[in-house]
Amino acid sequence: MNPVVLDHITKTYENGKVLAASDVSFEVASGELFGLIGPDGAGKTSLFRILTTLLLPDKGNASVLGLDCNKDFEEIRRRIGYMPGRFSLYQDLTVKENLDFFATLFGSTLEENYSLIKDIYEQIKPFNNRRAGKLSGGMKQKLALCCALIHKPEVLFLDEPTTGVDVVSRKEFWDMLKTLKQQGITIVVSTPYMDEAMLCERIALIQTGKILTIDTPGKIIAAFPVPLYAVKAKDTYRLLTELRKRSEIASCFAFGDYVHITLKDNSNESQTDQLKQELIQAGHEQFEIKRIEPTIEDSFIQLMSQTYGR
């Protein structure tokens, strides 16, 4: 049996008025680095809380390491590591005191599983006597990861570990996850950052409590169903407004300096030449249109409009 199983999980809040998870099913294989990718409010934290035995679903079953998340919560809690999205450390305790505290909770010591956290801990060791509340975002994140690993968990749940952390620390963090994976730990990580999706082996794209798709990032991108074009002009806002009004455009989203579009009819390649001519005639300066490969963000938007019609 896979170490993480969600089977038709539905979770609502406020007497059913707020839907956080809608019939969610997926499994994570042993030793896999699995990502739950979606924007704020998509339902990621609710799923993590169900898997870490802190929340009961309305419907469905969840199991971790073959144990039932409802009945076997004590054993699950002993065998998993959980880094919640919000900062989970004791701000008034020092780095060392936090580590000792979490080790004691699990009847362990810092020394006992030192090899597992060594590489991460050495980076924060110089700040051993600093209170956690006085650490930088990246340092707090490393300390929180050490605390989640201190009892040598078999499955690690990381809820938005890189939110609010600088780009360098984000990269370092993902390098650390790769190392942990090599040591056989199963990792489930959530993130709202689409670029981080590419660093997972498999991902579930989630929006408004619903799984849009589950696969490897490469396969999700490869399944993008139609040609995608990047369009640019000097006045991006005006370009976007005009493209949105045109009947031949199926989808149209701003991506940095570019606007990504798909067409309703993909049988006639000269349509893009026509579009170019008409928009240049309409006074768009520095106009450019080119066929591009989709990113995971393009796939997310496309799947979202397919599922929700927006």
Ligand SMILES: Nc1ncnc2c1ncn2[C@@H]1O[C@H](COP(=O)(O)OP(=O)(O)OP(=O)(O)O)[C@@H](O)[C@H]1O
């Ligand atoms: N305790 C609660 N009471 C009422 N609604 C809640 C509660 N917790 C979450 N929600 C709502 O459930 C939905 C899913 O929230 P959840 O926190 O699981 O998503 P998320 O993807 O983790 O987003 P975020 O990063 O913003 O926490 C959201 O609409 C949220 O407002």
